[in-house]
Amino acid sequence: MTRDDALRAIISEAASARSALCENELVIRLDNILALARAALEGRESDEMPQSATGASATIGHRQS
Secondary structure, eight states, rough: OHHHHHHHHHHHHHHHHHHHHHHHHHHHHHHHHHHHHHHHHHHHGGGGHHHHTTTHHTTTTOOOO
């Protein structure tokens, strides 16, 4: 599987999971995953990524109430 194939698979899985979810925090995190994978496919640099995607790695695993 190539890098592009892997990123396309990530996008597909995250989009499918997002459609099935109702919990707001999970939807936001999946939106971040989608933005990061799409940016990687487009070849954008991290400073050009949407703001919601740039902080995704800093908050993963830290649930906020």
